[in-house]
Amino acid sequence: MYRTFEDIQSVIKEQGIKMVDFKQVDLDGKWHHLSIPVERFTPALLEKGIGFDGSSYGFLTVEKSDMVFIPDITSAFIDPIVELPTLSMIGDIYRITDDGYVRFESDPRYVAEKAEQFMKDADISDECLFGPEFEFFVLDNIEFRNETNHIEVHLDSAQAGWNTIDSPYDGFANNKGYKVLPHKGYHADLPYDASYDLRNTMVRVLEDYGIPVKYHHSENGGPGQVEVEIEFATLKEVADRTQKLKYLIKNIAIQNGKTVTFMPKPFYGECGNGMHVHMHMFNEGKPIFYDENGYSNLSPTALYAISGILEHAAAITAFACPSTNSYKRLVPGYEAPVTICFATSNRSAVIRIPGYAKSPEDKRFEFRPSDATANPYLCFSAIIMAAIDGIQRKSDPIKLGFGPYDKNMYYLTEEEKKVVKSLPKSLEEAADALEKDYEFLLNGGVFSQDLIDNQLRKIRKDAEEVSIAPHPLEFEKYYDL
Numbered sequence: 001m002y003r004t005f006e007d008i009q010s011v012i013k014e015q016g017i018k019m020v021d022f023k024q025v026d027l028d029g030k031w032h033h034l035s036i037p038v039e040r041f042t043p044a045l046l047e048k049g050i051g052f053d054g055s056s057y058g059f060l061t062v063e064k065s066d067m068v069f070i071p072d073i074t075s076a077f078i079d080p081i082v083e084l085p086t087l088s089m090i091g092d093i094y095r096i097t098d099d100g101y102v103r104f105e106s107d108p109r110y111v112a113e114k115a116e117q118f119m120k121d122a123d124i125s126d127e128c129l130f131g132p133e134f135e136f137f138v139l140d141n142i143e144f145r146n147e148t149n150h151i152e153v154h155l156d157s158a159q160a161g162w163n164t165i166d167s168p169y170d171g172f173a174n175n176k177g178y179k180v181l182p183h184k185g186y187h188a189d190l191p192y193d194a195s196y197d198l199r200n201t202m203v204r205v206l207e208d209y210g211i212p213v214k215y216h217h218s219e220n221g222g223p224g225q226v227e228v229e230i231e232f233a234t235l236k237e238v239a240d241r242t243q244k245l246k247y248l249i250k251n252i253a254i255q256n257g258k259t260v261t262f263m264p265k266p267f268y269g270e271c272g273n274g275m276h277v278h279m280h281m282f283n284e285g286k287p288i289f290y291d292e293n294g295y296s297n298l299s300p301t302a303l304y305a306i307s308g309i310l311e312h313a314a315a316i317t318a319f320a321c322p323s324t325n326s327y328k329r330l331v332p333g334y335e336a337p338v339t340i341c342f343a344t345s346n347r348s349a350v351i352r353i354p355g356y357a358k359s360p361e362d363k364r365f366e367f368r369p370s371d372a373t374a375n376p377y378l379c380f381s382a383i384i385m386a387a388i389d390g391i392q393r394k395s396d397p398i399k400l401g402f403g404p405y406d407k408n409m410y411y412l413t414e415e416e417k418k419v420v421k422s423l424p425k426s427l428e429e430a431a432d433a434l435e436k437d438y439e440f441l442l443n444g445g446v447f448s449q450d451l452i453d454n455q456l457r458k459i460r461k462d463a464e465e466v467s468i469a470p471h472p473l474e475f476e477k478y479y480d481l
Contacts, residue, residue: 005073008041017038018084020037020089021079022090025375027059029375032057049068049069051067058458068096069092070091077210081255109377111377114446115385115446121444125281128282129234129279130277131230132242133277134245135262135272136225136228137157137224137225137263137273138253139157141259151471159223179222186219193218198256199226201252212230219271222270232278235381235384238380242376243376246262246372262371262372264372265328274369279367279384279387280302287363289363296355298365308387308390309350309351309387309390310397310402311390314423314433315434319381319434320369323427324426327426329371339420340421341403342402343405349368350368351365354366378455382441385440427463431463434455434456438452
């Protein structure tokens with residue numbers, strides 16, 4: 001990790017750096033960037049920053065939109081994607097006031113910093129570690145049109161089951177078979193696992209650039225679904241790694257003639273892409289989620305955290321599942337959770353306690369609804385704020401009826417459905433839930449009212465735009481009525 005201007009100057013000289021690139025994250029979780037010649041990178045820039053239009057990021061209105069970002073040199077990495085030797089780093093966003101610069105309260109990285117500090121100030125834990133799993137599809141082609149008279153999406157993958165005949169990639173007369181049928185991709189071995197070499201390349205680059213990978217493998221979805229799971233890190237660090245991982249994976253795929261999507265549900269009838277988030281807490285290096293006498297060896301603190309997350313689960317989805325497409329994944333039968341409950345080894349529950357995590361330092365739980373359309377800083381911050389709220393109130397998930405439910409939650413009786421609540425079924429419902437339940441996010445000034453209002457406006461606008469567009473399935477159902 002680089003810590004001083006002198007550190008940066010050393011790497012610039014050693015690596016022959018020609019350009020310095022600055023990346024900032026918007027509310028959607030997308031990176032924007034701006035680059036300067038290396039000669040312009042000076043100590044003054046680290047003090048004064050670089051001005052930009054905050055309205056184009058969705059942060060401010062156009063009539064008063066000047067903002068500044070100041071590079072965080074600890075985030076610097078040499079970009080392996082671009083042609084010229086380039087050093088990239090993430091910028092922290094500031095508002096301009098009469099008294100100088102102040103951190104912008106809705107800068108997603110700042111929200112993550114505040115969430116971690118709030119946890120420490122509350123004397124709950126001095127370290128919360130997150131371990132996300134990234135599911136995505138490796139594809140060979142994507143085409144879509146949304147015009148007045150033409151609505152179309154066409155996705156294709158060389159390993160997909162529909163390419164057993166007349167494959168555009170192998171040719172009809174030269175098709176070698178070994179295609180992956182629907183729902184048959186989990187841990188598929190070669191020669192079925194068509195993206196294995198590509199993933200090895202991706203993982204080696206991730207490792208080389210500060211993102212330790214736990215493992216990678218082929219996932220359930222037949223047309224090229226895969227998973228990369230990374231090692232644990234603190235909230236802001238793991239969110240930084242998430243941004244870098246998506247940037248590297250997307251660009252390495254393009255360089256190798258492929259394209260990837262983290263979209264939650266690109267294929268009808270196939271499993272979707274989640275971003276399951278594992279978490280556990282420590283104090284002075286000692287795990288606080290373990291109790292050999294607790295349910296699944298969980299401590300009261302861990303159960304309180306689970307309860308807080310489940311109580312606020314519907315509101316959290318407005319940040320953790322912030323796209324209309326998210327709710328096409330959160331349906332019964334496709335390994336995505338729909339029921340607000342917890343249990344051990346149960347993938348149909350919102351919170352799963354991994355059965356294989358037995359030791360005190362490994363004891364943790366997993367929040368399963370989230371997906372990678374989320375802004376990771378806001379998603380992880382919302383989860384930890386709900387957990388802190390549950391811990392502070394000593395909320396008991398068992399007394400509140402959240403479980404444990406050691407059964408398939410997709411097949412509840414009508415009586416059970418009256419007792420156990422479900423996640424929102426649409427982005428509109430998620431927005432309604434956040435509008436009713438956001439006070440826990442305001443604690444400690446972690447989230448601002450402006451940020452919550454902006455999120456609500458954004459997701460309601462998305463929901464409205466999608467809801468008024470005709471769907472191809474509607475023509476099949478209604479054209480001849």
